[in-house]
Amino acid sequence: MVEPQPGSAAEPIRDWLHPEWFNLRIVLEGELSASIGPGAPVNVPRLVMTGPTSHAAEFVAPPCHTWGVGILPAGWARLSGKSxxxxxxxxxxxxxxxDLRHLTPLIEISRGNSTVAQRDAIFTLFAKLLAKPSKREAEIVEAQRALLDPSCATVAHLAEKLAMTTRTLERFALDVFGFPPQLLIxxxxxxxxxxxxxxxxxxxxxxxxxxQYYDQAQFTRDFKRFMGMGPREYARLPHPVLGAAAKARQAVAGEAVQVLHRPARPAS
Structure with a gap:
């Protein structure tokens, strides 16, 4: 939720969201503008699904009321049959x-309800939609856990850990993660x-x-690839949302960013 301080002007907040997995955003009140990669932010729909990203998402938020639901790859496989x-x-x-019409009941969430009631409505729908594991859930979870291993630095190593050929891994990664394995690493x-x-x-x-970095120049190239700016420029910019979110996520979930969350293995 973005609200102006009492007596202050309703200035919009601007920040840059790093690459993530899937995210669903519910805009209950106000307007939210965003863009992925180059280009000026544009108004987003009241119920918007953002796929996995390999570029920063710039967003501009005037006073508004929104909910965000982060979805890991195994959750996407439960939620949708689409690649x-x-x-x-x-x-x-x-x-x-x-293919996402089963999420439209979330539009009925009322701004007039309490925050707890809104949260419970979201939880109730997702508990129903995510109840059944996908056929490849164990493979998806193991692949994501392998990506989280800092020692897994090459496509060949990742394929070996998952007992796949590199060609099979390429197809699998695109289908369940959205990107080729080298880009994911x-x-x-x-x-x-x-x-x-x-x-x-x-x-x-x-x-x-x-x-995994050889030197700072390699890191700078990655920074520009994923964030669309250099590290010095990023450090000079204010990060009113992402800075607070990183600390809160670290405290609650143990990691500062969604892509570093470790999925639980399915019950055997």
Missing amino acids: AADYADRMCDVEADP RRQRFLRSLAQFMLDPSMHWIETLDR
Whole structure:
């Protein structure tokens, strides 16, 4: 929720969301503008699904009331039969997508209800929609857990850990994660580094580097690839939403960013 301080002007907040997995946003009041990658932010629908991203999402939020639901790859497989690649690096109007129509009851959530009632309505619907595991859930979870391993630095190593050929891994990664395995590995190492800075902006970038990086120049190339700006420019910008969110997520979930969350293995 973005609300102006009493007596202050209703200035919009601007921030840059790092690459993530899937996210559903419910705009109950006000307007939210966003863009993925290059381009000016545009108004988003009242119920918008953002697929997995490999570029920063710039967003502008005037006073508004929204809910966000982060969805990991195994959750997407339970929620939809569509390939993750179909939604990669784009935002989708849920009301206009026949494959997501089962989410449209969320539109009925009322701003007039209490925050707890709104939360409970979201939880109730998702508990129903996510009740049944997908056929490939065990494979998806193991692949995501392998990506989280800092020692897994190459496609060949990832394929070996998952007992797949590199060609099979390529198809699998696109289908369940939205991107080729090499890009996923780069994204993981970058976000491990960025997470350190988000938790402690006083750190020098060289202190945050993941062990997969050879040098700071390689990290800078990744930073520009994923965030659309260099690390110095990013550090100079205010991060009123993501800075607070990283600390809250770390306290509640143990990781500062969604992509670093470790999925639980399915019950045997």
